[in-house]
Amino acid sequence: MDSRSKKILAVIIALCVVCACAYIAIAALGPNQTTTDAQPRVGAALANTDLMVRAVDPKEPTLNGRVYVLDDGHLRKQSGELACERVYFAAGHGICMGVAPSGVEYTASVFNSKLQREHTIALTGLPSRTRVSPDGRYGAMTVFVTGDSYLSSPTAFSTRTSILEMASGRQVGQLEQFKVEKDGVPFDAVDFNFWGVTFDPNDSDHFYATLGTGGDHYLVEGSISGEKMTVLREGVECPSLSPDGAQIAYKSRIGNEAHWHLRVLDVATLDDHPVAEERSIDDQVEWLDNDTLVYSDGRNVYTAPADGSGASAVLVRDATSPVRLDQSGQELAHSQR
């Protein structure tokens, strides 16, 4: 290398360093919040609706949103610093999954009926689904795993679903390590992904979830203590049990596209019927009561009858993650007045 090349290289290195530092500095000084103060708006008020939602900023839908409660047609912001991308709450225990203050990592908070953070759990990927069993014993969290990128393709995703004991905030199981059976024989493949857990209201050890493998999506039922699952039927994603445990609302994929229609199936017979919702819904549905569904398309919260009759209606604008509030939740809502 002659001295001229050396000089040119030195100049190029210096230029690159200066440009990189300047760009990062400008970016760092710019707006870089992870939480939005956007507020949801009430759409069509339903009588006696006790609902928790998470606010979504229509311009920046991936920022953490504050938690609000819809109480007799009024929206109330909840006190505290709780803000997230996914929220669920039952029997005095809640999970709030969102971006960590660093803006790079993700964390989940386990909170109590005063909305105080009791445990913080580092997440290994992007928040996807979360549920708490109706008795408040277990919680389930699904994340999209990233960071495996330099081993596989940079755009390949997989999911990871963990079960928490809500009181201690400890992980007590991971669905990827459970045994699976299909038609009475062991079932396993390298591309197994699990997501969308829903707990049996009569027995929190018993749950349903989605198993995805090779383009198929199965409804599985499982036992936390037994660490096993059984395949029930095909074509079911993000199951959600009704409060009486008799029906499962789910999203049904149209073709191989990222396009879903909502359906409801009977747990005893596995027969199902469509819901009067025209939009594609990528959400784990929530039940307002045994006859009414609530769900979000990522921007607004809608409601529709579970029996397939009628039509859908906007319940809350600029909100996602609807949660039916049980007794403990209603006390929470009223105590915040």
Place this chain on the structure above:
Amino acid sequence: MYQVEASKALLKPRLWARTPARLKVPRNVVMLGFVSMLTDISSEMVATVLPLYLVFTLGASPLALGAIDGAYRGAAALVQVASGFASDRFRRPKEVAGLGYGISAVGKVALVAAGNTIGGIGAIVTFDRVGKGIRTAPRDALISLSSSKAGLATAFGVHRAMDSAGAMLGPLVAFGILLAAPARFDAVFVVSTLFAALGVAVLALTVQGKPKRASRDPNAPSLRSAAGLVRDPRFALLLVAAAGLSIASVSDALIYVGLQRKIDFEPAFFPLLYVITAVIFMAFAIPVGQLADRIGRVPVLVSGYALLFIVYGTLLIGSLGYFELLLCLVALGGFFAATEGVMPALAGAMLPEKLQASGLGILTTVVSIGSLLSSLAFGALWFAIGLQSAVIVFAAALALAILLAVPLLVRSQRAALDG
């Protein structure tokens, strides 16, 4: 100063020598190492944040993203052979490699300028892969031709260690930037572009395009002579051995998936699996390369593949402890250290100078097709007979492949010495 001399000491095994061998690596190899390191920092920065970016900024649904990849698979293999031959034919390995590095750098610029549609990103990812396919064979030929035959494994070891250092640093740089400027993916893309540009500049300004072992033959090699390489008995034996060994090796990505099914601890620990393996690879690539140059490349290469038995063994244990896990990762890192650089060194020593890039391109393609077949077979076996049985089948296949490879490699080496 930088030359590795083919001294008598190198011919005589001197494993127990008291004076440690001084690491002498041709300057060209070190510079190519820097080029690869800078380019890998650039690529891994983007690869690390791309899934986050797609979901965070573009609002893509993660499970719908599978369609983006798959576009480049297969095409990359053909590109490697073609660019290798082009580099030999025009006797311009540096320029052809530069084209590959340049294409990837342009891809990064495109990401900054137009990376806001999912289709656009798919095209850019494909672009990046094509660039990688183009540069691999001529770059390996430059490494080989810049080194003496006696120091080839060391030279490739140095290059692979620097390359893997870049792959480790990339994610750190990307997360560092996002920590300073949360959610500013544009800053990551801009800095990535600068690293890629710097890589091209280092290549253009410091790498010697006509290294000392470069062919002085005034006649450009014909396509026929390049195709004839696969009929060369020495090289053909190496290719068959390499194909068998790579088919019997389970890819590291699948091994991690297997480990994840067995280990019951905090998921936050998982990213450490890759880090530990990469650090072991990085730490051992150079000393293992030196060892291969001193005691022979075939025993080191075969020992490297034999390390996979430890990896397979840990996948067969019912419940894994931390010790078994660490042992598995050290074995996996050691496997990479003993094979990634030693395999091209074996080929580089026997290939004619004027067909280095063509031959190395063919070898890389054979190994990558073997790995692809291996992944497909392992996935199918896992589904059909379960993880345990699939691992047992692969362990048996590996034993067979090694038993087959040893005589082939020994014969190929003997023929190389005689010829």
